[in-house]
Amino acid sequence: MRSTRRDFIKTVVALGGMASLNGLMPLISAAAESATSSATGMSVKSIKTTCCYCVNYCGISVKTVNGTIRGIYPDPARAAVFNRGICPMGSAGAFNAYNPYRLKVPLKRTNPNKGLNEDPRWVEISWEEAFSTIAARMNKIKKEDPAKVVWQTGHGQYLMNMNFMEAFFAAFGSPNVVGRASECIASRFVAEGLTWGNISCLPDLDHTNMLLNFGSNYFEADQWARWLDYNVTRARGRGMKVVVMDPRLSNSAGKADEWIPVRPGTDVVMILAMAKVMMDDGTIDIPFLNTYTNASNLVDEDGLIISSGEGDPLVWDSTSNSARPFTSDVTPTLTGTYTVEGKTARTAYQVFVDSLKDITPEYAEEVCDIPAATITRLAREFAKAARIGSTITLNGQKLRYRPAAVYTFRGVTAKEFGVQNWRSGLILEMLIGGIDAVGGVQTYKPMSKGAFFETSKCEYPPKRMDLAQSVYYPYSFLGVAQQMQRSMSDPEAYGLDYKPEMQFFYATNRSFSCAEPQKQFEALSKTFNVVIELFMSETAWYGDIVLPDITYLESWHLSQTRWTVGATHHAIRQPVTNAYNLPHDGFSIIWELAKRTGIRDRYIEQLNEKWGLKENKLETGRDYTAREVVEILWHSKTKKDFSYALEHAFLGNHKNTKERYLSGVESKFKGPGKSKMKFYADQLVTSMAKVQETVTKHEIKNIDLANHKLAMLPLPVREHAKPRGHQVDHMPFYLITYKVSYRYHSGANISLNPVLRSLGKDATENCILINRDTAIKMGIRDGTMLVVESRIGKVKGKASLTEGIRPDTVAVSNSYGQWSPGLPEHTHKGMWINQALESNSDVISGMESYNDTKCKVYKV
Numbered sequence: 001m002r003s004t005r006r007d008f009i010k011t012v013v014a015l016g017g018m019a020s021l022n023g024l025m026p027l028i029s030a031a032a033e034s035a036t037s038s039a040t041g042m043s044v045k046s047i048k049t050t051c052c053y054c055v056n057y058c059g060i061s062v063k064t065v066n067g068t069i070r071g072i073y074p075d076p077a078r079a080a081v082f083n084r085g086i087c088p089m090g091s092a093g094a095f096n097a098y099n100p101y102r103l104k105v106p107l108k109r110t111n112p113n114k115g116l117n118e119d120p121r122w123v124e125i126s127w128e129e130a131f132s133t134i135a136a137r138m139n140k141i142k143k144e145d146p147a148k149v150v151w152q153t154g155h156g157q158y159l160m161n162m163n164f165m166e167a168f169f170a171a172f173g174s175p176n177v178v179g180r181a182s183e184c185i186a187s188r189f190v191a192e193g194l195t196w197g198n199i200s201c202l203p204d205l206d207h208t209n210m211l212l213n214f215g216s217n218y219f220e221a222d223q224w225a226r227w228l229d230y231n232v233t234r235a236r237g238r239g240m241k242v243v244v245m246d247p248r249l250s251n252s253a254g255k256a257d258e259w260i261p262v263r264p265g266t267d268v269v270m271i272l273a274m275a276k277v278m279m280d281d282g283t284i285d286i287p288f289l290n291t292y293t294n295a296s297n298l299v300d301e302d303g304l305i306i307s308s309g310e311g312d313p314l315v316w317d318s319t320s321n322s323a324r325p326f327t328s329d330v331t332p333t334l335t336g337t338y339t340v341e342g343k344t345a346r347t348a349y350q351v352f353v354d355s356l357k358d359i360t361p362e363y364a365e366e367v368c369d370i371p372a373a374t375i376t377r378l379a380r381e382f383a384k385a386a387r388i389g390s391t392i393t394l395n396g397q398k399l400r401y402r403p404a405a406v407y408t409f410r411g412v413t414a415k416e417f418g419v420q421n422w423r424s425g426l427i428l429e430m431l432i433g434g435i436d437a438v439g440g441v442q443t444y445k446p447m448s449k450g451a452f453f454e455t456s457k458c459e460y461p462p463k464r465m466d467l468a469q470s471v472y473y474p475y476s477f478l479g480v481a482q483q484m485q486r487s488m489s490d491p492e493a494y495g496l497d498y499k500p501e502m503q504f505f506y507a508t509n510r511s512f513s514c515a516e517p518q519k520q521f522e523a524l525s526k527t528f529n530v531v532i533e534l535f536m537s538e539t540a541w542y543g544d545i546v547l548p549d550i551t552y553l554e555s556w557h558l559s560q561t562r563w564t565v566g567a568t569h570h571a572i573r574q575p576v577t578n579a580y581n582l583p584h585d586g587f588s589i590i591w592e593l594a595k596r597t598g599i600r601d602r603y604i605e606q607l608n609e610k611w612g613l614k615e616n617k618l619e620t621g622r623d624y625t626a627r628e629v630v631e632i633l634w635h636s637k638t639k640k641d642f643s644y645a646l647e648h649a650f651l652g653n654h655k656n657t658k659e660r661y662l663s664g665v666e667s668k669f670k671g672p673g674k675s676k677m678k679f680y681a682d683q684l685v686t687s688m689a690k691v692q693e694t695v696t697k698h699e700i701k702n703i704d705l706a707n708h709k710l711a712m713l714p715l716p717v718r719e720h721a722k723p724r725g726h727q728v729d730h731m732p733f734y735l736i737t738y739k740v741s742y743r744y745h746s747g748a749n750i751s752l753n754p755v756l757r758s759l760g761k762d763a764t765e766n767c768i769l770i771n772r773d774t775a776i777k778m779g780i781r782d783g784t785m786l787v788v789e790s791r792i793g794k795v796k797g798k799a800s801l802t803e804g805i806r807p808d809t810v811a812v813s814n815s816y817g818q819w820s821p822g823l824p825e826h827t828h829k830g831m832w833i834n835q836a837l838e839s840n841s842d843v844i845s846g847m848e849s850y851n852d853t854k855c856k857v858y859k860v
């Protein structure tokens, strides 16, 4: 393995014209110098663009001297509506662009065997040979069944909008384009989708007075970090209280008013107990629940919402004392058990109340290891902070005022019952009437994705390799990344009637980053793999052809921005350098393949459709560069001249009060005759019935119906705090993972890391965070070599003792311990903790369960 690595490096070094590997800094400047040598004269520029090192899309201003990057700074113009400041990774972006380890020419594998210990025996090939080889294969497969070509992306979906990849494959005829959401955030977004018909929400931090954060780590990670960190800090400055639930003292918990070290996986019980306290106290927003949500809908004994003959849900009308659809003359009742057409019916709210009979704060104390008195106090503080029933007048508009918000990112969602966990948080917010209220939780365009409210398609046989929206993962609208390799290993077992032959990986090192990665790598040997990468990642190591990409500092794109509360914006990314004068990026690779597979014009039509381009659209019969497409997209989104984009790279507008507070749930759900926000997720009940029917009809053996049923309940229950990964008695520790502020996912850390040596432990290598008292009892000191052993794997690493973690939990940050022989030695440091993580995906959303494993810990 070692000699393989050296040989490989020799190749890379020769390709890049690099001579020495002694220390990184001189090399980087050497690369930078060579990039400037062709330039003429001294030219200092500041170019505005958008960072895409991680997923936050911060505005940056890049200083170049003679075309070489000398500094990356935050773009002050975006501060008012987007990011204020940038993070260490963003400011060090040039380290990756000029990195000598970058791939520089297409490589072809000449060893047909793939494996960890197999030398791929790379040979350099021309771009022409690379494209013609790939296209020949695609053309052959296209004649048989285009679905056999699979495109996987991770960070690529942020570098280049999914629309491009989906349009290309729609034109080609394969449904298999898979992003990374189920490795990332699928269950949070699906919980939101099931509740108000579209993904995403944020706290309304200009007005929030109390924030309950269930493990969003915005001072180190999160996808809205540079918006949240500033706005949380600012709100705290005016007195907002922040309470962070996290088994580990994250930086976000460290900067909060209170840290609640909840037992991993049990937040749902804590939230249910808080809900019970609030309901018992009567501190809930009854008018909100009745007029915006389906809490007052009548539910029959099978858990189905009872409807009128016309299909309108029935409520109990307190005026006529009868079950009626919610029309203007009807006053819905929130609680109670009634008889409807001879059968017993309860309101959805009553079903919830009854289900919480025993979920007292004392019970929650046992489960979550948080004192009952704390849970009660937090529930009361939250209800008090919410000022239920109050209004506020902003710019002449009288608005609901509920300055108390819940939030999470992966803390409760990277879990087997991630959807249910976060649904419990959303229910807590509904109880105070805080959704879209001033200071509460702001939704993003509710009801834009109606399919979330419908019974799932529950496809069988599945159409897609990742089984998305099939009977296996009924609401996995965002794809099931980690499922790909498993179903690839045995497509028949899942009813798939085709076997994929070719996989593209564009900016993802998924096999390395998933839980139970062993399974991922096994299947990679079965297909012809084209990997589009910056570096020789582990996935690239399994490639048949590896194509070098350019970085976000070198390419064009109509950048996505993250929606933020109170503003709308558009941004572009523009190249500031091309360190190695490389010719292609994801965009041009797809374009070339579209031409060579004869689908270019169909691709163009699909692009017009996906981007909703009407007047100023792409014309068929010609080629486009990325820049030309960005210009067209910019026009269609902003109606502003492209010169504005080139100068500012960003256009942001504050929303007026009406747009901000009255266009969301207020217009979609309020009052009689409208759809209702789903306090009670009845679509899960009807979908479960369909699952059951499909399983019986097709005699599907690999679905555990009891587990499906538990996952797909219409309301969260205490059993959702007992994931399969925790049902192991002989493993005393919970194992959780987390991100650190100076590292992005695997592969992407290869330059920044050695520079960070001064940060000490956990910068160049990760450690096993263990509670100091626990460690001392076990004879463990700082630096003691330990083994973390779970049901699926063992990993060795150094102990790091801290008071900032629960006594029964160990935490290890991810994206360390890379083993690709094509990556520099320093990336091999630390632990590849994923090897020990169990993968028990969330049934509803397909989300991977990263933080639900139990383990033992012992000295080497």
Ligand SMILES: Nc1nc2c(c(=O)[nH]1)N[C@H]1C(S)=C(S)[C@@H](COP(=O)(O)OP(=O)(O)OC[C@H]3O[C@@H](n4cnc5c(=O)[nH]c(N)nc54)[C@H](O)[C@@H]3O)O[C@H]1N2
Pocket (backbone or CB within 6 Å): 153, 154, 155, 156, 159, 180, 183, 184, 185, 506, 507, 508, 509, 510, 511, 512, 513, 514, 532, 533, 534, 535, 537, 549, 550, 551, 552, 737, 738, 739, 745, 746, 747, 748, 813, 814, 815, 833, 834, 837, 850
């Ligand atoms: N234990 C544990 N595991 C986790 C997590 C966790 O918290 N704990 N987090 C999970 C999460 S949230 C996610 S999103 C996944 C991410 O998992 P990954 O799929 O590994 O991450 P990506 O960022 O999608 O892809 C990383 C690859 O993209 C390459 N890359 C970066 N920039 C470019 C570019 O410009 N062009 C090209 N072609 N390639 C590029 C990098 O070199 C790297 O090899 O990991 C998950 N894994």
Ligand SMILES: Nc1nc2c(c(=O)[nH]1)N[C@H]1C(S)=C(S)[C@@H](COP(=O)(O)OP(=O)(O)OC[C@H]3O[C@@H](n4cnc5c(=O)[nH]c(N)nc54)[C@H](O)[C@@H]3O)O[C@H]1N2
Pocket (backbone or CB within 6 Å): 054, 055, 184, 185, 214, 215, 216, 217, 218, 220, 221, 222, 223, 225, 245, 246, 247, 248, 250, 262, 263, 264, 265, 266, 267, 409, 410, 411, 412, 736, 737, 738, 739, 740, 741, 742, 743, 744, 745, 811, 851
């Ligand atoms: N620096 C940096 N920033 C990033 C990324 C990165 O890799 N590096 N990745 C980006 C991406 S793709 C994503 S998805 C986001 C993720 O952003 P976040 O979700 O904010 O970050 P994570 O570190 O994945 O995990 C969240 C927290 O959950 C805690 N946790 C674990 N188990 C539990 C539990 O049972 N209950 C509770 N309450 N908390 C728990 C962990 O200790 C951790 O602090 O970050 C984005 N930003």
Ligand code: SF4
Pocket (backbone or CB within 6 Å): 051, 052, 053, 054, 055, 056, 057, 058, 085, 086, 087, 088, 089, 090, 091, 225, 226
């Ligand atoms: S938070 Fe992400 S997008 Fe923002 S500067 Fe850091 S790496 Fe770049």
Ligand SMILES: [Mo]
Pocket (backbone or CB within 6 Å): 183, 184, 185
């Ligand atoms: Mo993620």
